Amino acid sequence: MSGSNDSNTAASDSPRENASESSREDDVLVKRAMGGDEQAFSELVDKYQRALYFHILKMIKDKEQVNDLVQEAFVKAFDNLNTYSTNYAFSTWLYRIATNHTIDYLRKKKLKTLSIDEPVKTRDGEMQMQLEDESAGTDRNIIRKQRQNIVQNAIDELPPKYRKVIEMRHMEEKSYQEIADVLDLPLGTVKAHIFRARELLYKSLKDKRDKF
Structure with missing residues (x-):
């Protein structure tokens, strides 16, 4: 029992x-x-x-x-x-x-x-942050440019209807409603297209993580 x-x-x-x-x-x-x-x-x-x-x-x-x-x-x-x-x-x-x-x-x-130009307050007063001028900064700029190119290439490969809404949303910084008005689409359709576009981009970029 x-x-x-x-x-x-x-x-x-x-x-x-x-x-x-x-x-x-x-x-x-x-x-x-x-x-x-x-x-x-x-x-x-x-x-x-x-x-x-x-x-x-x-x-x-x-x-x-x-x-x-x-x-x-x-x-x-x-x-x-x-x-x-x-x-x-x-x-x-x-x-x-x-x-x-x-x-x-x-x-x-x-x-x-967080701004590096803002003075840091200490018990001894304020002091400016000092940054070393290293050539590594140039390398970081190159890497950042490479990342941008990879993302842009992935966007370019999207079907036109998804590519357009992603560009308007993230490059032109338009609101969902503005995109809907410009493209003459229902707001729900715009949201659905952006959702699908992000999903496709995520899957595309996932295989390229080692380059990030």
Whole structure:
């Protein structure tokens, strides 16, 4: 009898034992998505896009950037579906990816906004930061130029409808609504095209990471 009780206890401790119907539906969609079913991808995006938007909005206040981070989080999640364990809810896994991605963005943004021209305050007063004039700077410029070329080549290889929206979004820095107005497309279509373009770019550049 004790063995039976232990078995029942172990089963009830399973993280998915009491999974909701919604969560079980996610499992089916994830399985289809892993098999390459694009409709399953779309259904998962439709289901969680709004909730993920407000989740990230709590962390940053730039609404345009929130849209980008949401789409980037989906791309990262879909590209790593093979690491997802059905022992846990897909929504939990997705939110964790979105949170970590947003934290990484905030960390990088903070580093970029630190000005080397601003004086540093110390107990002895203010002092200017001194940077060595090294030839390594030239090497970094060359590497940065190479990276830009690699990214540009990947963009050039995109289908025209995806290449156009990516260029307008990231090179011309237009908002989603501005792109929709210029191209005379529904806002949802613009977002979908940008999402797909980023997904294709991510897959293309993933094989070139050693050059970054």
